[in-house]
Structure formats: structure tokens, C-alpha cells
Amino acid sequence: MELFDYDGELRRHNPVFRAAAGVRPGERVLDIGCGTGQTSREAARAAVGGEVLGVDITPAMLDQAERAEVLPHLTFQLADAQTHPFPPGRFDLAISRFGTMFFADPVAAFTNIARALRQSARLVLLVWQGYDRNAWATEILPVLGAGPFLGSPGPFSLAEPEVTEKILTAAGFADIRFDEVDEPVYYGPDSAAALDNLLRLSYFRINLAALADAAAERARARLLAVLAAHETGDGVWFGSRAWIVTARRSGQPV
Structure with missing residues (x-):
């Protein structure tokens, strides 16, 4: 069966995310929850002379990612970012486009990601705001009798800045900032x-x-x-x- 078209769904979000990530030549980039690899490929094009590793827990998505455009210094790996033993201090930047809301233990997961980053390395995430602020959730999910998926893990687990800031601080991150994205x-x-x-x-x-x-x-x-x-x-x-x-x-x- 064909995969859901996440890249199409997020066609308005992706340019905003790419600009926020600001991948630079020579950087080593970790893409968490890379899906079918669009964000990893874009990072690899920008990180000339560097490297990009895209990780995901869904084999079918990684299979599609690996069958797409081949780029130098871009690799994909089936891995759970919460527990995978990444090389310590390896990466200059960790990015994730809606790929970090489903960790069973978010503090442990972001701590593991922090260990993979060098000191002062950047973290750039795109996450959903609350259920009530997303028409795709409030209008579509009730049709099937679905709840709002509140709590963790779930699509809205990082929706509240106060909660997310506490998680990231506990995991070893600082200078945490939230910028609103209003795109359909x-x-x-x-x-x-x-x-x-x-x-x-x-x-x-x-x-x-x-x-x-x-x-x-x-x-x-x-x-x-x-x-x-x-x-x-x-x-x-x-x-x-x-x-x-x-x-x-x-x-x-x-």
C-alpha cells in the first residue's frame, strides 16, 4: 500500500523549517524521524563537505528514502533516537520535522540526542501546537470517534512551551525559543x-x-x-x- 504523503501535507511548513534549520556547509546533521527523507536530502544539499544521518523507526519510509535521490554523505538508518547509541559529540545540528512527539520517555530521548551533539550544537524542531489550534485534528478526528491524542506520547505532547522547555532543559539544552508557524x-x-x-x-x-x-x-x-x-x-x-x-x-x- 502507498504511504501517506507527509511531504505533500507539509508543503507550506517545509520552507519555514528549512530556513529555521539553516544548515551550513561542512556541518554534521542528525535528522530525527526523517520519514521518507525529504528533510535529510535538503540538509545534505546544504551541508556540502559535511554529512547527514537520517533515522526513523518505520522501515517502509526508510525504504522509500533510500530509493530516492542519492546524495554524497547522506545515509539513513533504522533507529529509535530515544535509545540508539549515536557516537558522542558527533553532530553540529539535530533537526526534526514533526518527528519528536512520540517518545515514550521524552527526557531520556532528548538526553540521548544531546549526547550525540557537540557542545553548543543546535537543535531545531517543528512540533504541533495544541489540539484546539489545529483544524485537521478538531474536524477530522471526531468523525471516527477519535480522541484528541492529548498527553505523551502523541502528536501534541510538545505543544505547551512550558512543558517542552522543562523537557529540553532537563535533557541538557539551553537558549530555548519558540516561534509560531501559522500554515495550513x-x-x-x-x-x-x-x-x-x-x-x-x-x-x-x-x-x-x-x-x-x-x-x-x-x-x-x-x-x-x-x-x-x-x-x-x-x-x-x-x-x-x-x-x-x-x-x-x-x-x-x-
Whole structure:
């Protein structure tokens, strides 16, 4: 089955994230939750003379990443960033585009990431703001009777700056900053294509499969109607809010 198109979904977010990351020639970059590798490839093009390692826990995504454009000094690895033994002090920059909200133990995970960074190395994350600030969540998830995925792990686990700052500080980061990103997400050129795209997500397939046939058809029809209400001449878009989180690896041992 085809993968959900995360790169298409985040087409408005990606330029903002790329600019915030500001990858420089010669840098060693760790891309956490790299998915199908778009952000890793962009980092590799910018880090001329350096290196980029993209890690993810989903084999199918990494398989697609490895079959895409081959670039010098770019490698991918199946690894959980919470526990993987990265070489200590190896990287100048760690980046993640919506790939750090699902750690079972976020302090342990970011501590492990901090160990992989040299002193004063940069951390740049893109994470969702709260459930209530994201129309893709408030309008789509209830169609399947889904909850708001609050708490950790979950898509909104780093939504509150106070919580995230405490996590990062405990993990060995300093100079923590939050900048708002107000860009919509994209699901497809029309409502039918958007529905097909969303049903590539295992969560949606599992929830529909749990329903009786008639109830599943009603849920599909309701979801299609929600998507159609957001259809424009330029595709199906939903409002969303995110944070660019930046920090530096502090000089304290971790």
C-alpha cells in the first residue's frame, strides 16, 4: 500500500523549517524521524563537505528514502533516537520535522540526542501546537470517534512551551525559543484524493475496520463531506498551528 504523503501535507511548513534549520556547509546533521527523507536530502544539499544521518523507526519510509535521490554523505538508518547509541559529540545540528512527539520517555530521548551533539550544537524542531489550534485534528478526528491524542506520547505532547522547555532543559539544552508557524496542511487536489490519502494512515484504517459495514460507510461519507468543505481550487487544506523550537546543547554533562 502507498504511504501517506507527509511531504505533500507539509508543503507550506517545509520552507519555514528549512530556513529555521539553516544548515551550513561542512556541518554534521542528525535528522530525527526523517520519514521518507525529504528533510535529510535538503540538509545534505546544504551541508556540502559535511554529512547527514537520517533515522526513523518505520522501515517502509526508510525504504522509500533510500530509493530516492542519492546524495554524497547522506545515509539513513533504522533507529529509535530515544535509545540508539549515536557516537558522542558527533553532530553540529539535530533537526526534526514533526518527528519528536512520540517518545515514550521524552527526557531520556532528548538526553540521548544531546549526547550525540557537540557542545553548543543546535537543535531545531517543528512540533504541533495544541489540539484546539489545529483544524485537521478538531474536524477530522471526531468523525471516527477519535480522541484528541492529548498527553505523551502523541502528536501534541510538545505543544505547551512550558512543558517542552522543562523537557529540553532537563535533557541538557539551553537558549530555548519558540516561534509560531501559522500554515495550513494539504491533503490532496480534491476531496476524493484527500480521502484516499488519509486512509493510508494506519490509525484511520484500523478505526474504520473496527466499525460494522454500515457504520464504516457512514464514517467514510462524513469524512468525505468534511474534506469537501475544505476543498478549494488549489486542493484540500486545513488550518494548523505549529512551533519552531530552537535550542543549543549546553555545556553541562548529560
